Amino acid sequence: MSHNTFGHLFRVTTWGESHGPAIGCVIDGCPPRLPLTEADLQPWLDRRKPGGSRFVTQRNESDTARILSGVFDDGDGPVTTGTPIAIEIQNEDTRSKDYGEIARAYRPGHADLTYQTKYGVRDHRGGGRSSARETAMRVAAGAVARKVLGEAISIRAGVVQLGPHRIAPEAVDFAAVYDNPLFAASVEVVPAWEAYLDGVRKAGSSIGAVVALEITGVPAGWGSPLYAKLDAEMAAALMSINAVKGIEIGAGFASAALSGEDNADEMRMGPDGQIVFGSNHAGGILGGISTGQPITANVAFKPTSSILTPRQTVNRDGLDVDLRTKGRHDPCVALRGVPVVEAMAACVLADAMLRHRAQNP
Amino acid sequence: MSHNTFGHLFRVTTWGESHGPAIGCVIDGCPPRLPLTEADLQPWLDRRKPGGSRFVTQRNESDTARILSGVFDDGDGPVTTGTPIAIEIQNEDTRSKDYGEIARAYRPGHADLTYQTKYGVRDHRGGGRSSARETAMRVAAGAVARKVLGEAISIRAGVVQLGPHRIAPEAVDFAAVYDNPLFAASVEVVPAWEAYLDGVRKAGSSIGAVVALEITGVPAGWGSPLYAKLDAEMAAALMSINAVKGIEIGAGFASAALSGEDNADEMRMGPDGQIVFGSNHAGGILGGISTGQPITANVAFKPTSSILTPRQTVNRDGLDVDLRTKGRHDPCVALRGVPVVEAMAACVLADAMLRHRAQNP
Amino acid sequence: MSHNTFGHLFRVTTWGESHGPAIGCVIDGCPPRLPLTEADLQPWLDRRKPGGSRFVTQRNESDTARILSGVFDDGDGPVTTGTPIAIEIQNEDTRSKDYGEIARAYRPGHADLTYQTKYGVRDHRGGGRSSARETAMRVAAGAVARKVLGEAISIRAGVVQLGPHRIAPEAVDFAAVYDNPLFAASVEVVPAWEAYLDGVRKAGSSIGAVVALEITGVPAGWGSPLYAKLDAEMAAALMSINAVKGIEIGAGFASAALSGEDNADEMRMGPDGQIVFGSNHAGGILGGISTGQPITANVAFKPTSSILTPRQTVNRDGLDVDLRTKGRHDPCVALRGVPVVEAMAACVLADAMLRHRAQNP
Amino acid sequence: MSHNTFGHLFRVTTWGESHGPAIGCVIDGCPPRLPLTEADLQPWLDRRKPGGSRFVTQRNESDTARILSGVFDDGDGPVTTGTPIAIEIQNEDTRSKDYGEIARAYRPGHADLTYQTKYGVRDHRGGGRSSARETAMRVAAGAVARKVLGEAISIRAGVVQLGPHRIAPEAVDFAAVYDNPLFAASVEVVPAWEAYLDGVRKAGSSIGAVVALEITGVPAGWGSPLYAKLDAEMAAALMSINAVKGIEIGAGFASAALSGEDNADEMRMGPDGQIVFGSNHAGGILGGISTGQPITANVAFKPTSSILTPRQTVNRDGLDVDLRTKGRHDPCVALRGVPVVEAMAACVLADAMLRHRAQNP
Known part of the structure; x- marks a missing residue:
């Protein structure tokens, strides 16, 4: 990963600012002859799209992706050609508003201060490059990565904790995620969570969440010791998502309180010559290489930093100011993070597959 | 990070197996004219060295590092020359023992299965390449990275949770870490923890732990959006350490239960024109770039997988076997992980400094 | 260099096919606060643009570049922000013609065979990805690289040999290059060369050429031993240009016939404490690092492969066919290669500057 | 290629100075289960070894390579394990001599000036890092690369021009190369060349040469457009060899004087369904991808810079001095460059194979 490119062989480079004319990505190294059209991207983008419910920002974007290169129809339908796939989304709702105060003040929890300090200049409009809008391109790239991986590999994520409310491990059901506006991994919790998040939203506040990830179908052997370990690359990819503050693989932090006996994922030969594991504390990865078990991870998101309650901060003029974020925002940024978590996982796996x-x- | 190399500009490549003739690393991209001798490496290596107490493996190694290139004394003492620094440690205690059963069986929690599946062959002696012995080279590289960073940057880690026992946040004292055999970040807990870990050890069992990391002195502006974010690179580097299963930056998983109001690290101008933060939930990183606040992280280690209690597993012949790890092992692998956590953080920062x-x- | 990205810190990724909707590039790692608008790109693009004279392809493109990200005007004019600079050119003249025969036949000297063999599919329209059209993006990136380098560094190229006709070394004058339609590095030769090339053109034939490159103002010390040597990176960058078959640095192949005495670039201290060289057989690079002398190189271009004379070839159906390239083409592809050579050199140097x-x- | 590492997937990192304790390399990414022992390396190293004839330096080194990691014998003989292969050669003949004058003076044609300027310090002993001694590690890595490529691919180089004397193209016979002390690609020229080079040697002078490279057996399809073109990567790898000043692929600089008709490598279907080419001006590469024809290149070496005739230069104290290289040296550095050219080509191809x-x- 290097500045704005991630991946080694399946490489994704993204560009664009929240309120610039467009955002885009270039996917290089994609294997050839995979059927691909915009219709393969759009369903994933629609899941991340703003405006879908009262729990996500009301920014009005169609988020229509266009493929500009790397796909060719030689008579049997459009397929990848092995050359760079350029994808672009026009920014539509870049209202010309007065950014006066935000242009100079550093919003707490945002990258305003750090971009300004690092570069001496920043595109402050809507967060510029550090806006979560960029994650649309991760989702587009993830859709292509899924094509590389094929249908035998299933990558699913969902919200398992909203603020203080946690879904019991045995109740987690990833099939429920895209059927509710909270991306919750259980239909049971939805009514209560909706009420809770409505309260947060109406208070102009925000809340954090935990997104769980489960990947099945990855064969044993993917990943590269020692520094390109599959869990290390997964951790980096997930930590690079806006607002993420923690990553667990398998048992994660709970491992710290486990004994060696309890943590051991014992093995037995199954009837069909496959190895059967008694548990999966390892989260499907040992020594940085996939074991063939499901790969499991948890991702902690902090609450949306933009809230209606004024917060103390400073500005570029070295003055104390109190700042209140006006306008649209998500009460829980983790919700729209769900398809992004899936997409980053897909990209990491496609890269690992090619390298393997x-x-x- | 690519197979056995980490870093972009300050690049470390390691090699070697647990029971081969030697282990080593090559550090490329180090700035020139930094004073460096073996004496700069040895104190850090000694902290990680086996045999230091009853809580770490009794493997008898002097772990004496030798610098083979990249340093030259032109009259004013040995300094780095800007060319690759090769460091090597001879393996001394590679007892010729019968690996019969372990050579074929897959130890639960170890990389035996995954290396064998990926490569079709593995050096099974002492864990081969996947042995924690490799971390000695991370520590050596970290010592060089500290030279690059200079003394204004302090990187300290320590055990803050041992099994179920956690040091209260306000009691954490990194100055205590290297004065007790548990690398505990508090002298208060040592007697109780020693008794606890003695029990674990005598039972032939093992336990996990959490290591906290605190870095001060990093100026605002280091790190690279969007995929080489400082927290993403830190997460990858730490997750690549043997036995690590979770990473938190700043408030980490606790962020999920925070409101936007509580999570905001408010700012005010200090008397000397510096920005003063009211809190540090961000862990010193916003938008992937350092804020100037201390960088804080937690690292979860799973318990040592090698225990005396037999565990169910399978072997390369497709047979069920029960495996009991004989011989030396650490009851808590996280202890010797403390200097490794520091070293990886140092390497990540040296790389970020050069890139910045x-x-x- | 990795597939469609070149550079380490100043990184350029290009995408797009000759007859797709657009071509583009993403420049990552550019330092911030450099003034940059489309007006900085266009003059360089215009030099490479088709349609400028009877000696270049008559494809009708305005080649108008648009900057889509990475530049922001915060009140003092548009400057780079340190984030990815996306540049795009719409393809205008992508005539919908019958590619029937070319779609299946492998044009000798073109990449038709190799793309088809490698990928099993290719965008055959106008050469697709392998078209020289892609070099427009190299030129755009080179214009940005020149901004990074500043005005103290001068990068100039020009045709010094056209077919069998060579300009005498002492007559080479880079100031003449952009004042004649042949990009010749001497006004003297233009009338004769025009007559010669008109003959080639009217015969439906083509001819090769040698382009010389001279860079002044690079300080001593840039470049990185041993595998990122400045001459190695320059060689790769220049060899990656379409139709290039040879690279010389300094005395190049003539070095083979020189004695050690004659090849030595002797040094003396100049009056102002600067080192003065008696010659420059090294071409400004020793041990992969710049000496402070002008960096000189020669680049050999093969003749345009598309000619009117039918050539024997085969097609995807495994049949022998005779192929004659219809339509527009350049009689000497090296001419429009001149700004491309300059651009690639600029990109290599900007990268070397940042790394240094x-x-x- | 990045500082001291070359290759993307088959990656070679070298370290070591001419008069340090040892030199070495780490090969990462090598496929597993390839039989490999030191005996596979030594024949290639012996070809490059000093002391073999009166035409190469008399430095007395056994150049015995030792493999320190990455190879394991699990009962069927030593094979690669997929983990890093560390190779090391002890430096034996590092005479403790007085480097007084050379320590401070900049030898013309050497990297003394540039290393000193870049790094502010250099290991001046025997050329330090910039010594041709480092090429031993390229040769060792090349031997491993040949294992990756297998025996169907033949990589051969030889001297085709010594000073002004050129072997006629039709007389080039690579089978002759290792049977004569001049590495000449023809036995016919050996007596005359020996007499000529003896004259050069006795005069304390040196001379340049051209080495030709021919690779057969590479299937069509290897290489990666657009910036990792096979010819671009080959050019970089060859240009990175000490003393190389020019690279040609296929017809090279002669292409400049060819017409499109003459340059076209026409194709016809052969009797067995294979494509038969009428010529190979392309040198086996089109659009950066192998065509299946032999890959051909020429490499120009400058004369050895170390000669007995005093040359004018300056020293670190800013004084003019006249410098005469005492002691051992090669009258034609290109001779021992022959196995190095082969080795670099092998590494480039192994990398291309894995990437493909x-x-x-």
């Missing part, structure tokens, strides 16, 4: 077969044909 | 000044001279 | 100051602040 | 199958399984 390079060394181990 | 490349783009922002 | 990362390690040697 | 990653994207195109």
Whole structure:
């Protein structure tokens, strides 16, 4: 990962600011002859799209992706050609508003201060480059990565904790996620969570959440010791998502309180010659390489930093100011983070797949 | 990070197996004219060295590092020359023992299964490449990274949770870490923790732990959006350490239960024109770039997988076997992980420093 | 360099096919606060643009570049922000013609065969990805690289050999290059060369050429031993240009016939404490690092492969066919290669500059 | 390529100075289960070794390579394990001599000036890092790369021009190369060349040369447009060899004087369904991708810079001095460059092979 590119062989480079003319990405290294059209991207983008419910920002964008290169129809339908796939989304709702105060003040929890300090200049409009809008391109790239991985690999995420409310592990059901506006991994919790989040929203406040990730179908052997470990790359990819503050693989922090006996994922030969594990504290990865078990992770999101309650901060003129975020915002940024978590996981896996077969044909 | 190399500009490549003739690393991209001798490496290596107490493996190694290149004394003492620094440690205690059963069986929690599946062959002696022995080279590289960073940057880690026992946040004292055999970040807990870990050890069991990391002195502006974010690179580097299963930056998973109001790190101008923060939930990083506040992280280690209690597993012949790890092992692998956590953080920061000044001279 | 990205810190990723909707590039790692608008790109693009004279392809493109990100006007005019600079050119003249025969046949000297063999599919329209049209993006990136380098560094190229006709070394004058339609590095030769190339053009034939490159103002010390040597990176960048078949640095192939005495670039201290060289056989680079002398190189271009004379070839159906390239083409592809050579050199140097100051602040 | 590492998937990192304790390399990404022992390396190293004839430096080194990691014998003989292969050669003949004058003076044609300027310090002993001694590690890595490529791919180089004397193209015979002390690609020229080079040697002078490279057996499809073109990567790898000043692929600089008709490598279907080419001006590469024809290149070496005739130069104290290189040296550095050219080509191809199958399984 290097500035705005991630991946080694399946490489994604993104560009664009929240209120610039467009955002886009270039996917390089994609295998050829995979059927691909805009219709393969749009469903995933629609899941992340603003404006879908009262729990996400009301920014009005169609988020229509256009493929500008790397796909060609030679008579059997459009397929990838092995050359760079450029994807672009026009920014539509870049209202010309007065950014006066925000242009100079550093919103707490945002990257305003750090971009300004690092670069001496920043595109302050809507968060510029650090806006969560950029994650649309991660989702588009993730859709292509899923094509590379094929249908045998399932990548699913969902909200398992909203503020203080946690879904019991045995109740987690990823099939429920895209059927409720909270991306909750259980239909049971939805009414209560809706009421809770409505309260947060109406108070002009926000709340954090935990998103769980489960990947099935990855064969044993993917990943690269020692520094390109599959869990290390997954951690980096997930931590690079806006607002993420923690990553667990498998048992994660709970491992700290486990004994060696309890933590051991014992093995037995199954009837069909496959290894059967008695548990999965490892989260499907040992020594940085996939075991063939489901890969599991948890991702902690902080609350949306933009809230209606004024917060103390400073501005570029070195003055104390109190800042209140006006306008649209998400009460829980983690919700729209769900498809982004899936997308980053897909990209990491597509890259690991290509690297694995390079060394181990 | 790519296979066995980490870093972009301050690049570390490690090699070697637990029971091969030697382990080593090559550090490329180090700035020139930094005073460096083996004496700069050894104190850090000694902290990680086996055999220091009854709580760490009794493998008998002097772990004496030798610098083979990249340093030259032109009259004013040995300094780095800007060319690759090769460091090597001879393996001394590679007892020729019968690995019969372990050679074929897959130890639960170890990389035996995954290396064998990925590569079709593995050096099974003492864990081969996946042994924690490799971390000695991370520590050596970290010592060089500290030279690059200079003394204004302090990088300290310590055990803050041992099994179920957690040090209260207000009691954490990193100055205590290297004065007790548990690397505990508080002298208060040592007697109780020693008794507890003695029990674990005598039972032939093991336990996990959480290591906290605190870095001070990093100026605002280091790190690179969007995929080489400082927190993303830190997460990858820490997750690549053997036995690590979770990473938190700043408030981490606790962020999920925070409101936007509580999570906001408010700012005010200090008397000397510096920004003063009211809190540090961000852990010193916003938008992937350092804020100037202390960088804080937590690292969860799983318990040592090698325990005396037999565990169910399978072997390369597809047979069920029960495996009991004989011989030396650490009851808590996180203890010796403390200097490794510091070293990885140092390498990440040295790399970020070089990258920052490349783009922002 | 990795697939469609070149550079380490000043990184350029290009995308797009000759007859797709657009071509573009993303420049990542550019230092912030450099004034930049489309007006900085266009003059360089215009030099490479088709349709400028009877000696270049008559494809009718305005080649108007648009900057889509990475530049922001915070009141003092548009400047780079340190985030990715996306540049795009719409393809205008993508005539919907019958590619029937070319779609299936492999044009000798073109990448038709190799793309088809490698990927199993190719965008055959106008050469697709392998078209020289892509070099417009190299030129755009080179214009940004020149901004990074500043005005003290001069990068100039020009045609010094057209077919069998060579300009005498002492007559080479880079100031003449953009004042004649042949990009010749001497006004003297223009009338004769025009007559010669008119003959080639009217015969439906083509001819090769040699482009010389001269860079002044690079300080001593840029470049990175041993595999990122400045001459190695320059060689790769220049060899990656369409139709290039040879690279010389300094005396190049003539070095083979020189004695050690004659090849030595002797040094003496100049009156102002600067080192004065007696010659420059090294071409400004020793041990992969710049000496402070002018950096000189020669680049050999093969003749345009598209000619009117039918050539024997085969097609995807495994049949022998005779192929004659219809339509527009350049009689000497090297002419429009001149600004491309300059641009690639600029990108290599901008990257070397950033890398140098990362390690040697 | 990045400082001291080359390759993307088959990655070689070298370290060590001419007169340090040892030199070494780390090869990462090598496929597993390839039989490998020191005996596979030594024959190639012996070809490059000093002391073999009166035409190469008399430095007395056994150049015995030792493999320290990445190879394991699990009962069927030593094979690669997929983990880093560390190779090391002890430096034996590092005579403790007085480097007084050379320590401060900048030898013309050497990297003394540039290393000193770049780094502010250099290991001046025997050229330090910039010594051709480092090429031993390229040769060792090349031997491993040949294992990756397998025996169907033949990589051969030889001297085709010594000073002004050129072997006629039709007389080039790579089978002759290792049977004569001049590495000449023809036995015919050896007597005359020996006499010529003896004259050069006795005069304390040196001379340049051209080394030709021919690779057969590479299937069509290897290489990566647009910036990792096979010819671009080959050019960089070859240009990174000490003393190289020019690279040609296929017809090279002669292409400049060819017409499109003459340059076209026409194709016809062969009797067995293979494509038969009428010529190979392309040198086996089109659009950066192998065509299946032999890959051909020429590499120009400058004369050895160390000569007995005093040359004018300056020293670190800013004084003019006249410098005469005492002691051992090669009258033609290109001779020992022959196995190095082969080795670099092997490494480039092994890397291309792995990358190709990653994207195109």
